[in-house]
Amino acid sequence: KAGVTQTPRYLIKTRGQQVTLSCSPISGHRSVSWYQQTPGQGLQFLFEYFSETQRNKGNFPGRFSGRQFSNSRSEMNVSTLELGDSALYLCASSLVRDHYEQYFGPGTRLTVT
């Protein structure tokens, strides 16, 4: 079974631009979560989606948003990029019944210049 895939793997953007990252969960997984990883703050929870609904959001500004499609694929968007948004963005998926066990993708490395 294929794992979680994330595209693109690497991205370079300029301050003020916006960016969209994509995540395809493991087949059959219906929950998708996003995390931001930086050297200073470590791994921080962004948001979780299930059945196209955002169920939980971490402590991030409104510039960070996301959505989930009917096939469980998810996208996250960051508008008005800031230098501090440079990070590895990780997507994780889980089955409904085994919700606590999350499987991570390889991440998207975003660099803001």
Next chain:
Amino acid sequence: AQSVTQPDIHITVSEGASLELRCNYSYGATPYLFWYVQSPGQGLQLLLKYFSGDTLVQGIKGFEAEFKRSQSSFNLRKPSVHWSDAAEYFCAVGSRGAGSYQLTFGKGTKLSVIP
């Protein structure tokens, strides 16, 4: 609020030596605990998990962890380290609320292995 502390930022061991990575958590209810490993430039791979039952859990790659409720700890162990184990290790606690669920991670412990 839940939290996870990994006291050791960096550990160096010789190949073949035993390993113990420490993890302490803070959570009001029964914790769901995890250890993940991350190689450079990669995502996180689940090593093992504790939900309930036997406090000693076995994982992949020869790792095990022991849940000690009295000490709020979930330490990761391996009897003999291989050079390929060099990576960063993250302990996490899962928390549920308002119909949702999230993982809270520690800051990680970077493991270096001397051949």
